[in-house]
Amino acid sequence: MIGVREAILHILGGVSPLGTEDVPLLEAQGRVLAEDAVAPLDLPAHTNSAMDGYAVRAADVRGASADAPKQLRVIEQVPAGRFPTRPLGPGDATRIFTGAPLPEGSDGVIRQEDTAGGGDMVAVLNDRDAGRNLRLAGEDLRKGTLVFPAGTHLGAAQLGVLASMARSRVRVHRRARVAIIASGDEIADLDEADAILAGRKIASSNSYTLHALTLDAGAVPVPLGIARDTLESVRVLLERGMREADLIVSTAGVSVGEHDFVRDALAALGAEPGFWRVRMRPGSPLGFAHVGGVPWIGLPGNPVSTMVCFELYVRPAIRRMQGERAVFRRTVRAATEEPVRTHGGLTHFLPARLDWTRGEPVVAAMSWQGSGDTVTLARANALLVVPADRPDWETGEWAGVIPR
Numbered sequence: 001m002i003g004v005r006e007a008i009l010h011i012l013g014g015v016s017p018l019g020t021e022d023v024p025l026l027e028a029q030g031r032v033l034a035e036d037a038v039a040p041l042d043l044p045a046h047t048n049s050a051m052d053g054y055a056v057r058a059a060d061v062r063g064a065s066a067d068a069p070k071q072l073r074v075i076e077q078v079p080a081g082r083f084p085t086r087p088l089g090p091g092d093a094t095r096i097f098t099g100a101p102l103p104e105g106s107d108g109v110i111r112q113e114d115t116a117g118g119g120d121m122v123a124v125l126n127d128r129d130a131g132r133n134l135r136l137a138g139e140d141l142r143k144g145t146l147v148f149p150a151g152t153h154l155g156a157a158q159l160g161v162l163a164s165m166a167r168s169r170v171r172v173h174r175r176a177r178v179a180i181i182a183s184g185d186e187i188a189d190l191d192e193a194d195a196i197l198a199g200r201k202i203a204s205s206n207s208y209t210l211h212a213l214t215l216d217a218g219a220v221p222v223p224l225g226i227a228r229d230t231l232e233s234v235r236v237l238l239e240r241g242m243r244e245a246d247l248i249v250s251t252a253g254v255s256v257g258e259h260d261f262v263r264d265a266l267a268a269l270g271a272e273p274g275f276w277r278v279r280m281r282p283g284s285p286l287g288f289a290h291v292g293g294v295p296w297i298g299l300p301g302n303p304v305s306t307m308v309c310f311e312l313y314v315r316p317a318i319r320r321m322q323g324e325r326a327v328f329r330r331t332v333r334a335a336t337e338e339p340v341r342t343h344g345g346l347t348h349f350l351p352a353r354l355d356w357t358r359g360e361p362v363v364a365a366m367s368w369q370g371s372g373d374t375v376t377l378a379r380a381n382a383l384l385v386v387p388a389d390r391p392d393w394e395t396g397e398w399a400g401v402i403p404r
């Protein structure tokens with residue numbers, strides 16, 4: 001049996017980033033860049049107006065006021081999407097709109113509300129914008145500069161910047177294909193609803209939970225169904241996972257009972273075992289191995305344990321495989337709302353409610369009925385982490401929390 005940190009490091013050390021692919025920019029949301037993105041042009045490409053008004057020479061408008069306006073000739077009008085055709089000379093102005101390139105000779109834009117008249121002549125009533133309200137060419141990016149290094153997670157802002165650079169496609173790390181295997185004669189898929197409702201079978205809820213969690217991690221679920229309690233059934237589904245997926249995740253069957261065949265099936269397929277148990281609760285019966293070169297993570301069968309172990313071990317593994325640098329959720333510190341009591345020797349991950357409305361984060365462990373109590377976990381929004389060497393916490397102490 002190993003500790004939680006050791007198990008995490010063992011798994012992360014046993015997976016590697018996947019290959020890469022070119023995808024359309026609109027399909028790159030949530031992916032990770034596999035190459036540097038370098039600016040192919042200056043942004044903005046031209047010095048342009050930051051507001052609607054008049055492009056002027058600062059020397060022509062300084063000292064302007066409502067009592068002593070400066071009169072300028074309007075020589076042309078330049079809307080966004082058009083380019084000026086005439087340079088400014090002394091006493092000239094160009095009617096200009098936000099985003100339009102500034103004419104040669106201008107060095108600022110007088111906002112529209114500080115002017116009067118228009119047409120052939122405009123009166124400048126305030127000189128506060130002399131030399132202002134312009135966005136310089138290359139102010140955001142210079143051609144040839146590194147915009148995003150390889151390994152950057154692509155969100156909405158990053159996609160917008162890449163679009164501004166005319167990048168219609170980007171090279172990203174592949175999404176991991178995750179084979180999902182449930183096991184047990186007692187469980188059934190939802191096409192056997194009558195047997196489930198009659199109490200003759202138990203719904204394979206873990207299959208649906210893992211499917212959703214895999215999608216949430218940005219990967220591609222590969223549901224392989226339910227392995228029956230025979231060595232052959234488990235072996236067949238593991239072999240399918242070896243052929244069809246980058247990572248195999250199974251639930252249940254990793255203990256040493258007479259109906260648990262996962263270990264034997266892995267051994268029959270020549271698996272390289274890593275570990276089998278972790279000092280934690282819930283989720284102690286956890287396995288990791290490589291089978292046919294494909295990493296396998298064996299989760300406990302109890303639903304709460306399955307979800308907790310996915311969060312701690314599978315999600316970081318998926319993110320590492322997909323090229324992410326930050327593979328863990330950000331943890332926070334929160335004050336305990338009431339005392340917490342656990343048994344020492346094990347790291348506990350307790351379903352909890354994290355409250356941000358009191359000026360500082362406050363966390364309360366929820367009353368739950370054990371590893372089968374999925375309802376409580378569904379109502380929780382966090383996991384309260386209780387270290388093995390610190391089993392008891394008093395009210396108001398600051399504890400580690402994993403938001404969900």
